[in-house]
Every structure is written in structure tokens, then in C-alpha cells.
Amino acid sequence: KIPERTITRLPIYYNFLLEIQKNDIRMISSQEMARKVGIKASQFRKDLSYFGEFGTQGLGYSVEHLIEKIGGILHLNYRHNAVIVGVGNLGTALMNYPHFGEWGFHIVRAYDLDTSKVGRKIGYTTVKDIRELPRDIMIPLGIIAVPPSSAQEVANLLVASGVRGILNFTGSRIEVPNGVVVRSVDLTYELAVLNYYLSHFVPS
Amino acid sequence: KIPERTITRLPIYYNFLLEIQKNDIRMISSQEMARKVGIKASQFRKDLSYFGEFGTQGLGYSVEHLIEKIGGILHLNYRHNAVIVGVGNLGTALMNYPHFGEWGFHIVRAYDLDTSKVGRKIGYTTVKDIRELPRDIMIPLGIIAVPPSSAQEVANLLVASGVRGILNFTGSRIEVPNGVVVRSVDLTYELAVLNYYLSHFVPS
Ligand SMILES: NC(=O)c1ccc[n+]([C@@H]2O[C@H](COP(=O)([O-])OP(=O)(O)OC[C@H]3O[C@@H](n4cnc5c(N)ncnc54)[C@H](O)[C@@H]3O)[C@@H](O)[C@H]2O)c1
Ligand SMILES: NC(=O)c1ccc[n+]([C@@H]2O[C@H](COP(=O)([O-])OP(=O)(O)OC[C@H]3O[C@@H](n4cnc5c(N)ncnc54)[C@H](O)[C@@H]3O)[C@@H](O)[C@H]2O)c1
Structure with a gap:
């Protein structure tokens, strides 16, 4: 391993x-x-x-x-489709980020609860209503960018529709069945590490 | 070390x-x-x-x-003020993220080039015009959330105003003088690692 x-x-x-x-x-x-x-x-x-x-x-x-x-090793020579749930500030920034596509990661489906966001086009992707998430979405990767209170519910929906890898930005721990991989991102850690080096800086 | x-x-x-x-x-x-x-x-x-x-x-x-x-060790028992430049989708999501404050990191100043964003209040912070960045901002930490083409220019402005630690989201490498610490964040890496585990998953 x-x-x-x-x-x-x-x-x-x-x-x-x-x-x-x-x-x-x-x-x-x-x-x-x-x-x-x-x-x-x-x-x-x-x-x-x-x-x-x-x-x-x-x-x-x-x-x-x-x-x-x-x-x-990282399979970066292939195309990887992803689905995002939560098209707020963070979700929109992720959908617009060009570097994802350069490495083969394409957010091809986007869902939100807020009907005023449904129909909005970001890049090539049109935002859909979360209630329209299909039974078998045929997309392996999911990104969750909703508030923490909706994290588990959205994770359950994604797993039910066949997503097997989840990038979780909510800050709330999600439980998934065996066979699903979860990675959580917390940018607070980046600030903490930056601050450590700032306070321990020794001019070279 | x-x-x-x-x-x-x-x-x-x-x-x-x-x-x-x-x-x-x-x-x-x-x-x-x-x-x-x-x-x-x-x-x-x-x-x-x-x-x-x-x-x-x-x-x-x-x-x-x-x-x-x-x-x-991480000085998390103290309050750390930060300034952000670029209050678009990503910048707004970072300014609204409650976990930063829980660990003592507070984004107390926000600047943007787009005058239609100036005056907008996000949390306790009002967005200011980047041309109003003071000579000595007395804030150690800076976050850059502007397009890559403006990365170096914004870094120079922050360093000139006294910022000593920069969290760079732009994806473009910035040069800073000795004495300034930079950490770059690229969420593409998170997707690549998630995808690696997804394709190498061995049910436990
Ligand atoms: N991990 C990090 O480092 C980090 C950084 C910034 C923000 N965040 C977190 O990311 C999340 C999104 O942040 P934001 O600034 O974009 O918030 P936001 O409020 O702008 O966006 C959240 C979106 O999720 C949608 N939503 C809510 N419940 C939903 C549900 N059940 N199904 C589908 N869509 C739903 C909302 O309609 C909204 O569009 C928040 O939880 C925030 O705390 C994490
Ligand atoms: N590192 C990552 O993982 C990651 C993820 C998502 C987005 N990004 C990057 O973060 C940046 C911001 O993304 P976004 O979706 O918020 O974009 P955005 O266009 O919504 O926001 C950019 C903001 O920067 C402002 N701006 C531009 N030039 C400026 C300057 N010289 N001085 C001050 N403000 C200036 C704009 O007015 C705008 O408000 C982009 O470069 C994007 O590629 C990085």
C-alpha cells in the first residue's frame, strides 16, 4: 500500500x-x-x-x-467527468476554474436547491434542480459545495446516483458506504500553515 | 528545521x-x-x-x-487579521467561510478593482477600491483571489503595504522579496488525489 x-x-x-x-x-x-x-x-x-x-x-x-x-499513475491522460452540488460562490468559482479542465477534470453536471439558480449556464454546464438528479448519473466524481447542514443529505443523493468519489468542502464530516472514497478540503489548514511559517520565518 | x-x-x-x-x-x-x-x-x-x-x-x-x-505551535490561540484582494466568487466564499474565524483568522480588509463591488459589505468587512490600499496596512496575512494575469501586480501591492505572508489562489507563480512567505493553493491536486484513490480503490 x-x-x-x-x-x-x-x-x-x-x-x-x-x-x-x-x-x-x-x-x-x-x-x-x-x-x-x-x-x-x-x-x-x-x-x-x-x-x-x-x-x-x-x-x-x-x-x-x-x-x-x-x-x-494519476490517470491524467484521460478525461474525468465530475458533478457538483451547490452552485453558490464556491461552486461557481470551482466551475469556472480553468486548471481543472487542463488536467482532464470536467464539471459536466451542476445541481442546486435554489430554483433561481436553475437554468443558469456556467461554461458549458447548465445548472439543474437537485430534485432532477437522475437514478444513475454515470459520473464517478462528485463535489459538494453546500452548507454543512445539507452535507450528509447531498452525499446520500450522490452515492444513490452512482458517484464513487466525493470532494467535500462543507467542513462537516459525511458518512458513506464502503466503496465510496471521500476527501475533505479545509482551506483553514492552508492559512494555519502559512501563519506558522510567517511567525517562524528565518531570513535565508 | x-x-x-x-x-x-x-x-x-x-x-x-x-x-x-x-x-x-x-x-x-x-x-x-x-x-x-x-x-x-x-x-x-x-x-x-x-x-x-x-x-x-x-x-x-x-x-x-x-x-x-x-x-x-500554530499560534491558534491568537487572532490573526488577513486582507483579501479579489472579491469575486472565490473571494466571497472565503470571506463567508465561518471556519476561518473559529481558528482565529479574520479577513478584516477586502479590495477589488471593480468599482461596482466597492462598498459591498460581506460579514463585517466592506469592500474597498484596490487603489485605496494604504501604504502600511498593518496586516500580516494576504489572500490573492484575482485572475492569474493580475497575480504579480497584486502581490507587489500587498508586499509594498507590509503584508508578509501570501496565500495565492491564482494558479500563477508570484515572485516576492526575501522575508515574504508564499503558499499556493491548487484544488486540482485534491481532485487528482481523489481520482487516484477512486481508480485504485480496494474494498476493505
Ligand atoms: N472547505 C473550505 O475551505 C471552504 C471554503 C469556503 C467555503 N466553504 C464552504 O462551502 C460551502 C459553500 O460556500 P458558498 O460560499 O458557495 O456558499 P453559498 O451559500 O454561496 O452557496 C451554497 C449553495 O448551496 C445550495 N444548496 C444549499 N442546500 C442545498 C441542497 N440540499 N442541495 C443542493 N444545493 C443546495 C444553495 O442554494 C447555494 O447555491 C459552505 O458550506 C462553506 O462553508 C468551504
Ligand atoms: N487555486 C484554486 O484551486 C482555484 C479554484 C478556483 C478559482 N481559482 C482562481 O481564483 C481566482 C478567482 O476566481 P473567481 O472565480 O473568484 O473569479 P472572479 O472573476 O469571480 O473574481 C475575480 C475578482 O478579482 C477582481 N480583480 C481582477 N483584477 C484585479 C486587480 N488587479 N486588483 C484587484 N482586484 C482584481 C475582479 O474584479 C473580480 O472581482 C481566479 O484566478 C481563478 O482561476 C483558483
Whole structure:
């Protein structure tokens, strides 16, 4: 079983590799990769070791080869459809965020309880009434951006319609049956970590 | 120097400890803490060891004592003021998010370029014109929620007004002078990790 911390580092590596590829950098050492992410070079090599051998000692890693390999592990070469419930401020910002589509994640269905939002078009997606959520939506990924009091009810609706992975922004813990994966996002943590570094800053 | 991965785990521990405290749990073992966060128990103990000794072998850790200790490391017992630039969909959602205030982070100033947004009141904060950003704002934390094309310009303005820590949502890399800490957030990574677990799910 691959540690979660390794998986959460992969998109950071992938994004950095895409950036340096744009600047025509073809090879990179594990030291450079590690410095970017704030870990030890040995940790970077260990992360990759879970997925087989790549890179040659001494010469470093081919940027293109790493992008292919990590993109493959994360299935970023495929299109992934997602459904969002809650098209308020946060939901709208997520629906408009271009980077999702660049990595293959497309929010193709959007639902809300507020009938005044139903019919609104955001990008290519028209907001529908949550009561029209079909029995089998055939979309694996769901995003919940409703108030905490509606979190569990919306999670139940999504699971009933076949969603198997949920990104939960509500701040309220949701229970799901075995077979459904949930990740919760809390941007408060980002502020807490930023503040830690601010108060412990040592000019380099 | 404490590894970044350790610091990013502290808010996750802290949030979990607050939740179990609400359920009247007084003691917790490193195994239980580790299971919640998806790491090894030895990693949890190692994380804490950077900050001195706590917990007694065999009995586990006092929940209250851990909350005090981790809250102290993250300075969560103090009030932290923040300024936000960009009061669109994302900015508005961040300004309305109650959890920030619960951990002591208060967005007390908000600025936007769009004069039709100036004067709007969100919570206790009235949106101001970015051209009115004062010379010395006396606020340490800044949040940038503008389009990528304005990212660097807004970062320069915030740094010039005395902001020392920036949470950057724009997706565009910003350059800041030595002494300023930047953390970038990209929710695409959350989708990528969720999708990884969805495609590699092994029913437990
Ligand atoms: N996790 C984070 O870091 C973070 C950051 C900001 C906001 N939030 C949270 O995200 C959620 C959305 O924030 P927002 O600012 O967009 O709020 P909002 O009020 O603007 O939007 C919420 C939307 O959900 C809809 N809704 C409510 N109940 C529903 C239901 N049962 N079914 C379908 N739709 C329903 C509403 O009609 C509304 O359009 C809130 O819970 C907020 O606390 C989380
Ligand atoms: N990092 C992530 O995961 C993530 C997720 C969603 C959106 N985003 C990004 O966050 C940003 C905001 O998204 P949104 O949906 O709120 O967009 P939006 O268009 O609704 O809001 C942007 C706001 O910034 C203001 N603005 C533009 N230039 C400015 C300047 N120079 N000074 C002050 N204000 C200025 C606009 O007037 C507007 O109010 C975008 O760049 C978007 O791509 C990031």
C-alpha cells in the first residue's frame, strides 16, 4: 500500500515538471525536485520507487519521462467527468476554474436547491434542480459545495446516483458506504500553515 | 528545521482532536491518531518529537494537552487579521467561510478593482477600491483571489503595504522579496488525489 503522503506529492511534482518543461528544461536531479517540494532528495526517490524504476543514477531524470510516468499513475491522460452540488460562490468559482479542465477534470453536471439558480449556464454546464438528479448519473466524481447542514443529505443523493468519489468542502464530516472514497478540503489548514511559517520565518 | 510535511499535518491533528473532544474523548493513542491521518503511528510520534516531549508511553496522549500544545505551535490561540484582494466568487466564499474565524483568522480588509463591488459589505468587512490600499496596512496575512494575469501586480501591492505572508489562489507563480512567505493553493491536486484513490480503490 502506497502512503497517502506519497500520493499527495505526485500532483505537486507533476505541476512543477510541466512548468519546467515549458522552460525547455529536459533533465532534472532528485535534489532539484526535492528542493521545490520541500522534502529530502531521498524522499523523492523513495516516492518514485513505489512505481517502478526510472531515472539513471548520476544523470538525473528525464522531465518528459517523469511527466508521462506520473501522469499515467494519476490517470491524467484521460478525461474525468465530475458533478457538483451547490452552485453558490464556491461552486461557481470551482466551475469556472480553468486548471481543472487542463488536467482532464470536467464539471459536466451542476445541481442546486435554489430554483433561481436553475437554468443558469456556467461554461458549458447548465445548472439543474437537485430534485432532477437522475437514478444513475454515470459520473464517478462528485463535489459538494453546500452548507454543512445539507452535507450528509447531498452525499446520500450522490452515492444513490452512482458517484464513487466525493470532494467535500462543507467542513462537516459525511458518512458513506464502503466503496465510496471521500476527501475533505479545509482551506483553514492552508492559512494555519502559512501563519506558522510567517511567525517562524528565518531570513535565508 | 522541521519538515514541511510535519507542519502540514499539525492542522489535521488539531481538527481531529477538536472533533473527538466534542465527543468527550479524553485520551488517544498514537495508533488512533495515525489511522485518522493515514500515516504510521511512529510518524505521528516523530512529528510531535520536534516540539518536545508529550504523552506517556502506554497510556497514550491527553486530548486536551495535545490541543493546547498543537494550538500553541500554530499560534491558534491568537487572532490573526488577513486582507483579501479579489472579491469575486472565490473571494466571497472565503470571506463567508465561518471556519476561518473559529481558528482565529479574520479577513478584516477586502479590495477589488471593480468599482461596482466597492462598498459591498460581506460579514463585517466592506469592500474597498484596490487603489485605496494604504501604504502600511498593518496586516500580516494576504489572500490573492484575482485572475492569474493580475497575480504579480497584486502581490507587489500587498508586499509594498507590509503584508508578509501570501496565500495565492491564482494558479500563477508570484515572485516576492526575501522575508515574504508564499503558499499556493491548487484544488486540482485534491481532485487528482481523489481520482487516484477512486481508480485504485480496494474494498476493505
Ligand atoms: N472547505 C473550505 O475551505 C471552504 C471554503 C469556503 C467555503 N466553504 C464552504 O462551502 C460551502 C459553500 O460556500 P458558498 O460560499 O458557495 O456558499 P453559498 O451559500 O454561496 O452557496 C451554497 C449553495 O448551496 C445550495 N444548496 C444549499 N442546500 C442545498 C441542497 N440540499 N442541495 C443542493 N444545493 C443546495 C444553495 O442554494 C447555494 O447555491 C459552505 O458550506 C462553506 O462553508 C468551504
Ligand atoms: N487555486 C484554486 O484551486 C482555484 C479554484 C478556483 C478559482 N481559482 C482562481 O481564483 C481566482 C478567482 O476566481 P473567481 O472565480 O473568484 O473569479 P472572479 O472573476 O469571480 O473574481 C475575480 C475578482 O478579482 C477582481 N480583480 C481582477 N483584477 C484585479 C486587480 N488587479 N486588483 C484587484 N482586484 C482584481 C475582479 O474584479 C473580480 O472581482 C481566479 O484566478 C481563478 O482561476 C483558483
